[in-house]
Amino acid sequence: MSALSLPEVSRRPLPAELLAALQTRFGAQFVTSHAQRLAHGRDESAYPDTLPDGVVYATTGKEVVDLVKLCADFAYPLVAWGAGTSLEGHLLPIAGGITLDLSQLNQILAIHPEDMTATVQAGVTREALNAALAHTGLFFPIDPGANATLGGMASTRASGTNAVRYGTMRDNVVNVTAVLANGEVVQTGQRARKSSAGYDLTRLLVGAEGTLGIITELTVKLYPQPEAISAAVVRFPSVSAAIATVIQTIQLGVPVARCELLDQLTIEAVNAHSQTTLEPAPTLFLEFHGSPAGVAEQVAQVQAVAQEAGGADFQWATRPEDRSKLWKARHHAYFACLQLRPGARAITTDVCVPISRLGECIEATLADVGPSGLMAPILGHVGDGNFHMLMLVDPAQPAEYSLAEAISARLVERALALEGTCTGEHGVGLHKMPYLEAEVGSAGLAAMRAIKHALDPKNILNPGKIVSWA
Amino acid sequence: MSALSLPEVSRRPLPAELLAALQTRFGAQFVTSHAQRLAHGRDESAYPDTLPDGVVYATTGKEVVDLVKLCADFAYPLVAWGAGTSLEGHLLPIAGGITLDLSQLNQILAIHPEDMTATVQAGVTREALNAALAHTGLFFPIDPGANATLGGMASTRASGTNAVRYGTMRDNVVNVTAVLANGEVVQTGQRARKSSAGYDLTRLLVGAEGTLGIITELTVKLYPQPEAISAAVVRFPSVSAAIATVIQTIQLGVPVARCELLDQLTIEAVNAHSQTTLEPAPTLFLEFHGSPAGVAEQVAQVQAVAQEAGGADFQWATRPEDRSKLWKARHHAYFACLQLRPGARAITTDVCVPISRLGECIEATLADVGPSGLMAPILGHVGDGNFHMLMLVDPAQPAEYSLAEAISARLVERALALEGTCTGEHGVGLHKMPYLEAEVGSAGLAAMRAIKHALDPKNILNPGKIVSWA
Numbered sequence: 001m002s003a004l005s006l007p008e009v010s011r012r013p014l015p016a017e018l019l020a021a022l023q024t025r026f027g028a029q030f031v032t033s034h035a036q037r038l039a040h041g042r043d044e045s046a047y048p049d050t051l052p053d054g055v056v057y058a059t060t061g062k063e064v065v066d067l068v069k070l071c072a073d074f075a076y077p078l079v080a081w082g083a084g085t086s087l088e089g090h091l092l093p094i095a096g097g098i099t100l101d102l103s104q105l106n107q108i109l110a111i112h113p114e115d116m117t118a119t120v121q122a123g124v125t126r127e128a129l130n131a132a133l134a135h136t137g138l139f140f141p142i143d144p145g146a147n148a149t150l151g152g153m154a155s156t157r158a159s160g161t162n163a164v165r166y167g168t169m170r171d172n173v174v175n176v177t178a179v180l181a182n183g184e185v186v187q188t189g190q191r192a193r194k195s196s197a198g199y200d201l202t203r204l205l206v207g208a209e210g211t212l213g214i215i216t217e218l219t220v221k222l223y224p225q226p227e228a229i230s231a232a233v234v235r236f237p238s239v240s241a242a243i244a245t246v247i248q249t250i251q252l253g254v255p256v257a258r259c260e261l262l263d264q265l266t267i268e269a270v271n272a273h274s275q276t277t278l279e280p281a282p283t284l285f286l287e288f289h290g291s292p293a294g295v296a297e298q299v300a301q302v303q304a305v306a307q308e309a310g311g312a313d314f315q316w317a318t319r320p321e322d323r324s325k326l327w328k329a330r331h332h333a334y335f336a337c338l339q340l341r342p343g344a345r346a347i348t349t350d351v352c353v354p355i356s357r358l359g360e361c362i363e364a365t366l367a368d369v370g371p372s373g374l375m376a377p378i379l380g381h382v383g384d385g386n387f388h389m390l391m392l393v394d395p396a397q398p399a400e401y402s403l404a405e406a407i408s409a410r411l412v413e414r415a416l417a418l419e420g421t422c423t424g425e426h427g428v429g430l431h432k433m434p435y436l437e438a439e440v441g442s443a444g445l446a447a448m449r450a451i452k453h454a455l456d457p458k459n460i461l462n463p464g465k466i467v468s469w470a
Numbered sequence: 471m472s473a474l475s476l477p478e479v480s481r482r483p484l485p486a487e488l489l490a491a492l493q494t495r496f497g498a499q500f501v502t503s504h505a506q507r508l509a510h511g512r513d514e515s516a517y518p519d520t521l522p523d524g525v526v527y528a529t530t531g532k533e534v535v536d537l538v539k540l541c542a543d544f545a546y547p548l549v550a551w552g553a554g555t556s557l558e559g560h561l562l563p564i565a566g567g568i569t570l571d572l573s574q575l576n577q578i579l580a581i582h583p584e585d586m587t588a589t590v591q592a593g594v595t596r597e598a599l600n601a602a603l604a605h606t607g608l609f610f611p612i613d614p615g616a617n618a619t620l621g622g623m624a625s626t627r628a629s630g631t632n633a634v635r636y637g638t639m640r641d642n643v644v645n646v647t648a649v650l651a652n653g654e655v656v657q658t659g660q661r662a663r664k665s666s667a668g669y670d671l672t673r674l675l676v677g678a679e680g681t682l683g684i685i686t687e688l689t690v691k692l693y694p695q696p697e698a699i700s701a702a703v704v705r706f707p708s709v710s711a712a713i714a715t716v717i718q719t720i721q722l723g724v725p726v727a728r729c730e731l732l733d734q735l736t737i738e739a740v741n742a743h744s745q746t747t748l749e750p751a752p753t754l755f756l757e758f759h760g761s762p763a764g765v766a767e768q769v770a771q772v773q774a775v776a777q778e779a780g781g782a783d784f785q786w787a788t789r790p791e792d793r794s795k796l797w798k799a800r801h802h803a804y805f806a807c808l809q810l811r812p813g814a815r816a817i818t819t820d821v822c823v824p825i826s827r828l829g830e831c832i833e834a835t836l837a838d839v840g841p842s843g844l845m846a847p848i849l850g851h852v853g854d855g856n857f858h859m860l861m862l863v864d865p866a867q868p869a870e871y872s873l874a875e876a877i878s879a880r881l882v883e884r885a886l887a888l889e890g891t892c893t894g895e896h897g898v899g900l901h902k903m904p905y906l907e908a909e910v911g912s913a914g915l916a917a918m919r920a921i922k923h924a925l926d927p928k929n930i931l932n933p934g935k936i937v938s939w940a
Contacts, residue, residue: 112824113721114717114826115855116720116721117824137721138721157666157670158666159664163664167641168664170673171637171641180917184912184916185911186910186917187911189910190886190889191889192822192823192855192889192891192894193854193855194629194633194638194854194855194856194891195627195891195894196627196893197891197893197898197905197906197909198898198906198918198937199677199678199936200673203640203670203673204669204921206670207668212669223723224721224722226723227723251584251607251608251694253693253697290723291723291767293764293767294764294767297763352662352663354582354584354585354661354663355585356582356584384664385585385663385664386662415662419660421659421660421664421666422667423666423667424664424666435667439660440659440668441655441656441657443655444656444671446654447656447671447925450924450925451669451921452669454920454921454923455917455920466668467668
């Protein structure tokens, strides 16, 4: 039993002629086994399995071009796939189609230490990139949690824990190379760190979830590995007191690198899971990057601000082993939360609001969840105003899914009413499509649809995602 | 005599029926006097005067909607105008048309100190915004030199001296409200600091130079006014030595706020103009923002790096009056350079390359200019890899214009060959159109054209800019 129903889209069968052409062109790289199709027929969302008719494993950009051209010839859907970690049904071939697995397009093409950029193929994961950078003194900061591919992270405009300091994929992609729906290859920009040269095709493809082009390569910004890192954990009497601390920290210009809120229930989950003994209360996890003196100054500033807001039990650590112990609770929070209700499945939400509205948004959401009896820990990247709720539902109880969906819908509506967005970092996929018009208006939705029609006139690239065709 | 010839585009006369409709709808806000048309028939480029058929001064968003709808009814061109400070011919109504002057759309709509955002009408200038922010503890950092309007700065994806730390308009526009070519109004996003909600319409309109929509309002990011500011000037034996210092400074993670290079000729110009006694040599002007201790640390780090690269005569200042004295040379550089050759007109270039290629690009450009005998001081935002050359030509000598244009063309080709862009911050306008295909390829140009066709099917919004229609 799955939580969510798929939109009603007619599914095109794979034309026999295209099947033959795929077999001829891709040989063993084209697979149609049920196991492979199933492995590419689900992501981390709660939608039912939706299998592609076949999977092509590309190893070169040329293969991607050839595949797109074949699909274009038959006006047949094509879904690009990185690590399969997206959360909103982005990857499900609801109209039928071939899934293009890019995970073997995994070469690091160039590292330019002086320019602090790396150019990689789309299937390189963030961990693989950071492993390759280990000895350069540089690193790639964006960390959405999962070891996603950089192509996938670009396509969903991913961010994560340290976006508060380093920005999101929107800010950190210098250019992409993408195969458009007509099989043409575009490199959207050069390697300069800024440009005013025409429409921002880079930013158009970042976040387009594979609906406007298939990213095969990208250049990303790198940052100096911080000379010093310090971590801190501090507990608050209320969510609002924690948020007040975050707001003031940012207003003081403290360049905090991570700034995570775990609500009381999440802390309880963590204590049970990780044998920690944190007081069950809203708690901020912080990380500071800089020079040793700079980091010490940041910590002192935040400590003063936190104390004023009622923060207590301020623990901090600079040694790597102490830091990782301190952050263990945050890193294991997802699994810890799942353990709150063994056998449960987590429905993960994602909204982002102006930080001045964040306390109000979280408090109202907790009040909304309360009467439902649903366990729903909240944690988030509060420096950005972004947070998630994990609603723990029993997969055998359809009513719980409906309950969770209703709470989630109200949360999105609440976020929009507070000048926020229906998704801070997960993307639209299938699940957030109903909210996009409320967010960008009918004119905004029409503009997005016009762009889709212009760049993918046959509707072959991940059809039925972000905006409906008509 | 003007330097540059306009592209051959047939100019549509103003239909009598539209003229009547404009008079009816806009009364005294619609002007057709030669003086007003002339004032809106030139920007800071070297193109010949190109007058609109009339000027509408809008004071409300509704008026913009009505004007766009009228122009759409007659498929008649419309050019949005902010402060008229663009440099590449962006504002010239080459196909005829009405110019929409947005300078009276100048209300600051909201300042949200906790969220560090301001929402303004498009005609608000950056200086007006900063004046309004003076007592909030916040400021808007982007400074392209001219006191441009924020709508204009967004439309050209402007940046300037402190983009190295604070980013460009691309990074600092949270959302825009724009009137599309069909008269529909789109607000491209909410006020959350990040979003993954569909195609990035904000970034599509930022840098679109009024060709896809007319920005009437925008929300921008603000930053804490730095607690401490320090400025420094340091001289180098060569451009490359100065660049090496910049590269290492950035690799160390020093969050330098401004980082400007003035070449030897610029320093000579400044000495003559501002009665300074700087040694004539490539010189870096730096500014540091932070806490007092943080700024002191930054200065010490950069001083050490600069000395290693042969930097000499390191002067620094923290008191406002000393800082402004130190920066005087940079602030007056443009006028100082013009004085190198009284009566001359400056043709200003703008390229941006990866910083590792910057020394090579500047040295090769100096070598290229040398034999021409043209005076052409170079200065730039070198922390970003962005620089300008002011070629001083005698307006009475067409041959000098041709010479300058040829040097400028070679500079752009050089920048592109070095993985750079044809424009780092000025935009495409008319002048950089010939280079766009070399930069983004035929597929990239075709994609831009497809977007233009999709969003402005009658080609009424600033037609003939960025990409040609066919």
